[in-house]
Amino acid sequence: MVKIIGMVGSPREDGNTSFLVKTALKSAEDAGAETELINLGSAEIEPCVACDICKATGECAIYDDMREISEKLAGADGIIMGSPVYFGGVTSQMKMFMDRSRPLRASFKLRDKVCGAIAVGASRNGGQETTISSIHEFLLIQDAIIVGDGAPAAHYGGTGVGGPIGSTQNDDVGMETSKNLGKRVVELAKKLNE
Numbered sequence: 001m002v003k004i005i006g007m008v009g010s011p012r013e014d015g016n017t018s019f020l021v022k023t024a025l026k027s028a029e030d031a032g033a034e035t036e037l038i039n040l041g042s043a044e045i046e047p048c049v050a051c052d053i054c055k056a057t058g059e060c061a062i063y064d065d066m067r068e069i070s071e072k073l074a075g076a077d078g079i080i081m082g083s084p085v086y087f088g089g090v091t092s093q094m095k096m097f098m099d100r101s102r103p104l105r106a107s108f109k110l111r112d113k114v115c116g117a118i119a120v121g122a123s124r125n126g127g128q129e130t131t132i133s134s135i136h137e138f139l140l141i142q143d144a145i146i147v148g149d150g151a152p153a154a155h156y157g158g159t160g161v162g163g164p165i166g167s168t169q170n171d172d173v174g175m176e177t178s179k180n181l182g183k184r185v186v187e188l189a190k191k192l193n194e
Contacts, residue, residue, distance in 0.1 A: 001032065001033065001034050002032070002033045002034070002077040002078060002186060002189040002190055002193060003033065003034045003035070003036070003075065003076045003077050003078075004025065004028045004033045004034070004035045004036075004076065004077065004078040004079070004080065004182070004185055004186060004189070005035070005036050005037075005038060005072055005073060005076045005078070005079050005080070006021040006022070006024060006025045006035060006036070006037045006038070006079075006080045006082070007021070007037075007038045007040060007079065007080070007081045007082065007094075007097070008021050008037065008038070008039045008040060008041065008082050009040050009041070009081065009082060009083035009084070009090055009091045009093050009094030009097070010039075010040075010041050010082075010083065010084050010091060010093070011041040011091065011093060012041060012165065013039050013041055013042055014165070015084070015162070015165050016084065016120045016160060016162030016165060016166070016167060016168040017082045017083060017084050017118065017119075017120045017160075017162075018037075018039070018082075019166075019168050019169060020082060020118050020120060020158050020160045020168055020174055020175070020178040021037065021080060021082040021118055021158075021178070022037065023158075023175055023178040023179055023182070024080050024082075024116075024118060024158060024178040024179065024181050024182030024185075025037060025080065025182060026179075026182070027178070027179040027180070027181075027182030027183045027186075028078075028080075028182040028183065028185060028186045030183070031182070031183045031186040031187065032186060032190070033077075033078070033186045033189070036072065036076075038069055038072065040091075040093040040094060040096075040097055041093050043064075043065040043066075043069065043093075044064045044065045045064055045065055045066055045069075045093070045096045045097060045100060046062050046064050046096070046100075047096050047099065047100075048096070048099040048100050048102070049062070054102045054103045054106060055102070055106070058103055058106050058107060059103055060100060060102070060103050062100070066097070066100045066101075069097070070101070070103060070104055070109070073104065073109070073110060073113075074104065074109040074110070076113060077113065077114065077189040077192070077193060078113060078114040078115060078116075078185040078186065078188075078189040079110070079113055079114075079115045079116075079139075079144070079185075080115070080116050080117070080118060080181065080182065080185060081094070081115065081116075081117050081118070081135050081139075082117070082118035082119070082120070082158070083117075083118075083119055083120075083131055083134075083135065084119070084120045084121075084131075084162070085119055085120065085121040085122070085126055085127035085128060085130075085131045086131075087127075088127040088130045088131065089127075089130060089131055089134050090131055090134050090135065094135075098138045101138075101142070104142060105141065105142055108142070108143050110139070110142035110143065110144045111142070111143040111144065112143070112144070112145055112192065113142075113144045113145065114144075114145050114147060114185050114188045114189040114192065115139045115144040115145065115146055115147070115185070116146065116147050116148070116149070116157045116158070116181045116182075116184065116185050117131075117132040117135035117136060117139075117146075117156065117157040117158070117181075118132075118157055118158030118159075118160065118177075118178055118181065119131035119132045119135075119157070119158070119159060119160070120160040120161070120162045120168060120174070121159075121160075121161060121162075122161070122162070122163060123161060124161050124173075126161065128156075128159040128160070129156055129159070132156040132157050132159070133156070135157075136156070145188065145192075147181070147184045147185060147188055148181070148184070149177045149178075149180035149181040149184060150180050150181070150183065150184035150187075151176075151177065151180050155177050155180075157177065157181050158174060158177045158178030158180075158181045159173065159174060159177050160173075160174025160175075160177075160178065161173075161174055162174075
């Protein structure tokens with residue numbers, strides 16, 4: 001059985017981004033995967049201080065939740081990263097995770113992990129694609145395998161519209177693209193593990 005980790009980069013634990021990442025993970029479970037959710041908003045992650053100790057030792061000098069999160073990601077077959085749109089990009093919580101992932105990159109622990117992205121904006125054209133692009137760029141540098149939602153229109157990933165908490169539950173496009181993404185990540189992860 002493949003293991004898929006969903007990461008929520010929102011400061012809100014049960015907000016719209018969390019809802020769509022959970023939607024993708026439910027779809028992944030329906031496709032036969034084991035799943036786990038990580039909320040970066042409730043994790044203790046300090047910003048990178050550019051000490052470069054990780055370049056010499058392969059480990060970060062800061063002792064916080066990044067160690068456990070990194071171990072979980074290294075052991076997963078796939079990762080779905082979700083962020084609300086903050087000024088056309090990812091949240092500070094997601095960015096701190098990305099910046100602190102240098103030890104993962106040092107030995108390419110995310111290489112060949114099947115990954116996808118979800119973003120939630122305030123309107124249908126609210127910066128979802130630029131936010132997803134930021135996640136994709138991070139994953140490319142980690143040498144991960146990036147998939148879209150696999151639908152005929154070949155979307156970047158899950159693209160939701162959300163305002164007040166709970167409003168994504170009325171967003172059919174956001175739910176469908178997130179479900180498709182969860183399924184697509186599992187399909188390819190299974191093929192790679194055959």
